[in-house]
Amino acid sequence: MKLSVILKTLNEEKRIGAAIESVIAALKALPDAESEIIVADSGSRDRTVEIASKYPVVVAQIQAPATASCGVGPQLGFQYSKGEFTCLMDGDMLLDPTFLPEAFDYLDKNPRVAGVSGDINEVNLDNLEFTRRVQRIASQVKHGVRDRLNGGGIYRRVAIEEAGYFSDRNLHAFEEFDLAQRLRLRGWTLYLLDRRYVDHFGHSINSYILLTRRWSTKYLFGTGELLRAAWRQGRLKAVIQENPEMKLWLGVYVWWALLIVFLIGGIFHPAWLSGFAVVLLLPVLVMMLKKKSVSLGLYAIVAWCFHAAALPFGLFAPRRNPTDWIESKLLKP
Known part of the structure; x- marks a missing residue:
């Protein structure tokens, strides 16, 4: 062996x-x-x-x-x-x-x-x-x-x-x-x-600094890159079914859409701004209670937003054939 x-x-x-x-x-x-x-x-x-x-x-x-x-x-x-x-x-x-x-x-x-x-x-x-x-x-x-x-x-x-x-x-x-x-x-x-x-x-390092670093290194683009790879190889449905976070990112998009609706509505009807505040704070409060921690609950929401924002960048990123030889050098054989 x-x-x-x-x-x-x-x-x-x-x-x-x-x-x-x-x-x-x-x-x-x-x-x-x-x-x-x-x-x-x-x-x-x-x-x-x-x-x-x-x-x-x-x-x-x-x-x-x-x-x-x-x-x-x-x-x-x-x-x-x-x-x-x-x-x-x-x-x-x-x-x-x-x-x-x-x-x-x-x-x-x-x-x-x-x-x-x-x-x-x-x-x-x-x-x-x-x-x-x-x-x-x-x-x-x-x-x-x-x-x-x-x-x-x-x-x-x-x-x-x-x-x-x-x-x-x-x-x-x-x-x-x-x-x-x-x-x-x-x-x-x-x-x-x-x-x-x-x-x-x-x-x-600080967790929020880590998030920004993961954006700059494209780590957060991984979700979109996986979806693109799976689509090209006929595995898209299986990937979505086996990764519940995919549904979570969809939920983040719905949350953002509701925030935009209430924010725009607040321009014409100030009462809508209270609805905006509720929609904004409710997920944060729920996560704080679920995690039994203010810091963990808030961080979870921020991390979700980073992942959801990064998904399209990975989805439309160019791909190379994964079977190609990786350009490299033996520094110590």
Whole structure:
């Protein structure tokens, strides 16, 4: 058995050394397996590549005209990999030292399982975005057969090749769901083990600054990009059905339309302005009560607005063939 561990990175100088060391330590639990570690870098401007190059790893970095996205990193690493299994992680994650043997035991016993993962332990919870994520995950049935493996996992190469490609370079988000759906449509399944996969450190910056950064990096365009990809590949209905946030964004558009109606009506009938205030504040108050937090409730509404506003930009963004070779250079073979 040969395992390729792909660490996707973009300006991860603070964590990349520890991430690589955690993988090296975890691989010791598979003494009979061949392994390789590939750092797939999306154009870091800090010391990520310099630090990673000090370790026994392969370092590949995108080159123009390729551009950074959540989807480009996994595919970049995959195109240089040789393993029959691929383990995908972010450059700010630490691999649990005992995860690999249990994961491969499950894969060995279940040949039609394309990928397996475990729990993502979010370390930085001072950020509202990651606090919301943890709450959302905790409210769902977590373990067992899943429709996607968020945060990475171990995949069979034969399943990925059957699905066409590992990750869509055009996607700035939802790349893991996109892969999962392509696998499931071909009869493969995905499984989430009831145990830890990685520790994830994530962003520690202000949540609202993170939102604006996600706009500038096009991360928020991912919803529209996914819809466009699914439409071209005949998966649009399935994507909408399996992602309830799509209906949420539609609800945001209706909310905005009502606000505009009441605002315009207020020009001619001042009493309508009270209706405008009610329509504006009601969703905010409902979310504050639901989250049992003023800050989380308000942030949820603002995040919804950012996502809804970004959707058309992703929907009409140009696409490249996701099977094309990603322009890149091996900085450390």
